[in-house]
Amino acid sequence: MAEQTTILNLTDEEFVHPGNRACSGCGLSIVYRVGLKALGRDTILVVPPSCLTVLQGLYPIAATQLPCLNVTFASTAAAATGVLGALRAQGREKTTVAAWAGDGGTSDIGLQALSGACERGEDLIYLCYDNEAYMNTGVQRSGTTPRHVITTTTPITGKHQKKKDVPAIIAAHGIDFVATASAAYPLDLFDKIKAAKQISGPRYLHIHTPCPAGWGFSSRYSVKIGRLAVETGLFDLYVIENGQFRLTGQSQKMLGKKRLPVIAYFKTQSRFRGMTEDQVAQIQSEVDAKWAGYEKMMGEEAGC
Amino acid sequence: MHIIESGNVAAALGVKLAGVQVIAAYPITPQTPLTEKLSELVDSGDMKAEYIPVESEHSALSVCIAASSAGSRTFTATSANGLLYMNEQLHWAAGARLPIVMCVVNRGVGAPWTVWNDHQDAISQRDTGWIQLYACDHQQIIDTVLKAFCLAETVSSPVMVCYDGYILSHTYMPFEIPHEDAVQQFLPPFTPEYKLDPKFPANLNTVTLPDPRPDVRGELAPGYMEIRHNLHMDMRRSLDVIADIETKFTDVFGRGGTPFIEPYRCEDADYVAVCLGSLSYHLRDVIDMLREEGVAIGVAGLRVYRPFPDQAIRDAFSHKKGLIVFEKALSYGYEGPLYADIKAALYAVSDRPTVRNYILGLGGREIKTTQLAAALRESCQVSAGSTDVPEFIGLKM
Numbered sequence: 142m143a144e145q146t147t148i149l150n151l152t153d154e155e156f157v158h159p160g161n162r163a164c165s166g167c168g169l170s171i172v173y174r175v176g177l178k179a180l181g182r183d184t185i186l187v188v189p190p191s192c193l194t195v196l197q198g199l200y201p202i203a204a205t206q207l208p209c210l211n212v213t214f215a216s217t218a219a220a221a222t223g224v225l226g227a228l229r230a231q232g233r234e235k236t237t238v239a240a241w242a243g244d245g246g247t248s249d250i251g252l253q254a255l256s257g258a259c260e261r262g263e264d265l266i267y268l269c270y271d272n273e274a275y276m277n278t279g280v281q282r283s284g285t286t287p288r289h290v291i292t293t294t295t296p297i298t299g300k301h302q303k304k305k306d307v308p309a310i311i312a313a314h315g316i317d318f319v320a321t322a323s324a325a326y327p328l329d330l331f332d333k334i335k336a337a338k339q340i341s342g343p344r345y346l347h348i349h350t351p352c353p354a355g356w357g358f359s360s361r362y363s364v365k366i367g368r369l370a371v372e373t374g375l376f377d378l379y380v381i382e383n384g385q386f387r388l389t390g391q392s393q394k395m396l397g398k399k400r401l402p403v404i405a406y407f408k409t410q411s412r413f414r415g416m417t418e419d420q421v422a423q424i425q426s427e428v429d430a431k432w433a434g435y436e437k438m439m440g441e442e443a444g445c
Numbered sequence: 446m447h448i449i450e451s452g453n454v455a456a457a458l459g460v461k462l463a464g465v466q467v468i469a470a471y472p473i474t475p476q477t478p479l480t481e482k483l484s485e486l487v488d489s490g491d492m493k494a495e496y497i498p499v500e501s502e503h504s505a506l507s508v509c510i511a512a513s514s515a516g517s518r519t520f521t522a523t524s525a526n527g528l529l530y531m532n533e534q535l536h537w538a539a540g541a542r543l544p545i546v547m548c549v550v551n552r553g554v555g556a557p558w559t560v561w562n563d564h565q566d567a568i569s570q571r572d573t574g575w576i577q578l579y580a581c582d583h584q585q586i587i588d589t590v591l592k593a594f595c596l597a598e599t600v601s602s603p604v605m606v607c608y609d610g611y612i613l614s615h616t617y618m619p620f621e622i623p624h625e626d627a628v629q630q631f632l633p634p635f636t637p638e639y640k641l642d643p644k645f646p647a648n649l650n651t652v653t654l655p656d657p658r659p660d661v662r663g664e665l666a667p668g669y670m671e672i673r674h675n676l677h678m679d680m681r682r683s684l685d686v687i688a689d690i691e692t693k694f695t696d697v698f699g700r701g702g703t704p705f706i707e708p709y710r711c712e713d714a715d716y717v718a719v720c721l722g723s724l725s726y727h728l729r730d731v732i733d734m735l736r737e738e739g740v741a742i743g744v745a746g747l748r749v750y751r752p753f754p755d756q757a758i759r760d761a762f763s764h765k766k767g768l769i770v771f772e773k774a775l776s777y778g779y780e781g782p783l784y785a786d787i788k789a790a791l792y793a794v795s796d797r798p799t800v801r802n803y804i805l806g807l808g809g810r811e812i813k814t815t816q817l818a819a820a821l822r823e824s825c826q827v828s829a830g831s832t833d834v835p836e837f838i839g840l841k842m
Contacts, residue, residue, distance in 0.1 A: 182643055183643045184643060185515070185641050185642075185643065187511065194651075194652060195652065197648055197651065198648065198651065199651060199652050199653070199654060199658070200648075200651040200652065200653040200654070200658065200666060201651075201658065201659075201660040201666035202658075202660060202661060203646075203647070203648035203651070205646075205648070206646055207643060207646050208641045208642060208643055208645070208646040208647055208648075208649075209646075209647075209648045209649065210511055210514050210515075210641055210649050210650070211648070211649060211650040211651055212507065212510070212511065212537075212650070213507070213533055213534060213537055215503060215533075216503060216504065216507035216510075216534065219499060219503070219504035219505075219507035219508050219511075220507045220508070220510065220511035221511065222469075222497060222499070222504075222507075222508050222511070223467065223469065223497075223507060223508035223509060223510060223511025223512035223513075223514075223515070223519075224511045224512065224514070224515045224641060226466075226467040226469070226495040226497055226508060226511075226512045226517070227466065227467055227495075227511070227512040227513075227514075227515030227516055227517035227519075227640075227641075228515060229495055230466035230467055230494070230495050230512075230517045231466075231515075231516065231517065236643060253500060253501060253504075254500070254501075254503075254504050254507065256500070257499060257500030257501070257504055260500070261497070261498070261499075
């Protein structure tokens, strides 16, 4: 990856207007503001129904300075494909096409269209902001809601199933660029989008996006909680470029070091309030096993 | 140039002549040969267009919606359940006022599965805001595709070109390929009022409130209801545009001239059979037969189903003794949808004709000339009157 961006040399050009309709403390407002800076002015956005639809503003007022096509829930990646087709037909290929969807719009209803676009090798950047439930409709479980989380459709015993590993599913299509990022590490996100812009074909970014209203924490802690997800090893920052996996940023720094226990993350949010000690221990052992795998993989790479 | 080819190929050649820039399609019987032909035309370099082989019909129309929003002329085609899978996107395309053209190769819908022809697929999408045109033969298919783009781009609404699966899609007939120069005269390149462009950013299809709302300059922008009213009124006005385009087409190509109703021996007829699609040509033989028996009868094929050409129907049929509406579709729990529309169109006519309704050919059930003749003979008796409920032709219960 190219030189790291710092807060000193991050572009001060803004594409998202202040006073938009995001909730206070919204992780997406960080992600979107920084993401559009990285994408730049020559970009067309494609957005399905999601919190972002609301953030964008109500007709006839728009919250962003980039052209945006609002599309139906299941069609995001196919719609991006259509924009690309028109741009090719008109010789406007230089313009970047970026699809922004939530976790429900990506992992559930939008997965087929996304898979199709990846298989066809469409020249698009797809950004999934993962706030781990259907937040826009009022915190219903999604495919990427973690286990044991209380949502409005898992209201008593929490979600019983694991979080769907969408980046792995997308990586299995054999595309050249898959990355994870977090709203709590905006400069890492910025650099990853910049890196994605350097190559063509389908590029997928999965962005962990804390949501004060849906997760049950005070809106001033969005960044702190996003960092805790990474520091406990629950959500990892990585890049898969040309099939090569490597941890990046804070996650890379944690290799060979002691991580914070997962309980440090769980206890900050009311959505985990139903978890038993056994369940926390189970998740801890799964995170430990995952990280043992990372350590082994890095050790093998160092050894050869 | 005249050639002998299938109805699907006629449609594909129309799409090529129209200079379509982005095609997206997903295979479904009996539309498939149309899609195959288009992919062949693009792959061989005979047609300069983007052909996008999507993973579903929902995505096919998504691609067209987005490509049209980005300023390209777009086309897709489907049948039956493929059309139904697009339903959400049909509404979206019409609401977004995009001039997409789609061939619907008519087929019955499941369950149970059928691959054979009827009109339930297109008719069930009546209220999506799409203009629906029907073709009766291969010449009409290729001509209607060209007219459809002209119409769609004039009124900013999407258009379906419907033709019967197998009966037209897979049979071979002679037809003339319009000359390229004439097509260019008839159908200039697509110049959208707005296209997605970073130089002129706009947020399209945003959440819209029930009431009008001021923009940043204080000017009032329409609310959802005003936008819907505009769509409806523009659909009504498109009837005039359909007539104008038919005149223009006839001037350039020397064919056509019947934008709404294509009559056959109707002028001196007391009774008229009415239907959509190729059946109206099938009925011409029956009409000839009955004319020899001395029955004063004709047949009229409706070329437009939405917007409904109610005035044209009143002009053509108000003074007739009786209309016999044959339909390959049903509004379950009521009657044939076209029958209901025709009755409504004639309601204000004081001495209106009797109207009878026959349902036939569902799921490809064979339609026999003898059955049609018997139904018409019965309907043309002085005592026949209107039907209370639709009668089914060829039902084996």
